[in-house]
Amino acid sequence: MHPLDLPFVRSAHDRAAHRRTDPRLVDDLLKDPATRLLLLDGDTVATAGSRVALLAPDDVAHLAVRTRLFLGEADGVAYLAAVLDGSGSAAGPDLGWTGLRTLDVPDLDQGLAVEAIALAQWHASHTHCPRCGTPTEVAQAGWVRVCPADGTHHFPRTDPAVIMAITDADDRLLLARGPQWATDRRSVLAGFVEPGESHEQAVVRETAEEVGVVVDPATVEYRGSQPWPLPASLMVGFRARATTTSLVRQEDEIAEADWFTRAELGAAIAEGRLSPPGRASIARALIEEWLGGPAGA
Numbered sequence: 001m002h003p004l005d006l007p008f009v010r011s012a013h014d015r016a017a018h019r020r021t022d023p024r025l026v027d028d029l030l031k032d033p034a035t036r037l038l039l040l041d042g043d044t045v046a047t048a049g050s051r052v053a054l055l056a057p058d059d060v061a062h063l064a065v066r067t068r069l070f071l072g073e074a075d076g077v078a079y080l081a082a083v084l085d086g087s088g089s090a091a092g093p094d095l096g097w098t099g100l101r102t103l104d105v106p107d108l109d110q111g112l113a114v115e116a117i118a119l120a121q122w123h124a125s126h127t128h129c130p131r132c133g134t135p136t137e138v139a140q141a142g143w144v145r146v147c148p149a150d151g152t153h154h155f156p157r158t159d160p161a162v163i164m165a166i167t168d169a170d171d172r173l174l175l176a177r178g179p180q181w182a183t184d185r186r187s188v189l190a191g192f193v194e195p196g197e198s199h200e201q202a203v204v205r206e207t208a209e210e211v212g213v214v215v216d217p218a219t220v221e222y223r224g225s226q227p228w229p230l231p232a233s234l235m236v237g238f239r240a241r242a243t244t245t246s247l248v249r250q251e252d253e254i255a256e257a258d259w260f261t262r263a264e265l266g267a268a269i270a271e272g273r274l275s276p277p278g279r280a281s282i283a284r285a286l287i288e289e290w291l292g293g294p295a296g297a
């Protein structure tokens with residue numbers, strides 16, 4: 001079976017990790033007029049029309065930049081991200097600012113933007129050494145932070161989370177609603193992998209904790225993964241078969257949970273009684289794989 005086709009795993013550049021150890025890399029690239037920079041401000045990226053704005057060094061020289069990150073190269077062009085300090089409006093009135101959920105751009109732009117946002121999120125929340133508390137310094141073109149007091153190196157983190165389409169013996173799908181969600185929204189279950197645990201064990205444990213359903217570990221099947229870098233998740237998608245159907249909700253995590261046949265879910269969506277997850281989500285892809293077609297218009 002092919003893995004799922006997922007929106008945030010598109011890219012068209014080479015990260016060229018071997019170049020990161022060159023201490024002059026970023027300075028040299030900023031002197032090269034062929035270099036292109038992507039601008040980040042908070043969790044948004046600068047866009048121009050239907051593309052991510054990819055600007056020449058001279059176009060952004062006037063901006064206050066907090067961190068510069070080397071993203072990689074494609075077709076002989078090197079790409080950097082410039083992380084701004086809330087000063088995006090100074091970049092000019094022609095630019096829009098777009099978050100990941102609504103970013104619909106070519107593969108090259110998509111891959112650069114996801115990498116840049118993920119790396120920038122890590123820098124924003126890992127400013128100090130976890131061993132001694134000293135402020136750390138950016139090294140290796142943005143791919144390491146080094147503690148000047150004890151010399152330790154700290155690398156960007158990714159936190160795995162499992163997301164799972166659980167079906168019962170009649171092939172009904174389990175959908176639930178989080179307490180903070182709109183009353184018509186439903187999705188598949190998800191949760192973070194805990195230390196010392198495999199993905200498969202997390203699928204079984206989270207399902208039991210959230211809705212009291214027992215999953216047969218032998219049926220847990222990997223379907224694909226995609227980054228969700230706000231702040232640092234890698235969503236790892238599975239499907240699995242439950243051996244029980246009685247639902248006992250963990251009330252602070254799950255407001256509603258139900259089993260759906262394909263006909264029931266299709267009708268609920270068509271009649272506007274139920275909203276599926278957004279198109280950019282792996283949850284939507286898992287639901288549509290089970291459904292055998294699009295979940296809504």
Ligand SMILES: [Zn+2]
Nearest residue numbers: 129132147150
């Ligand atoms: Zn330290």
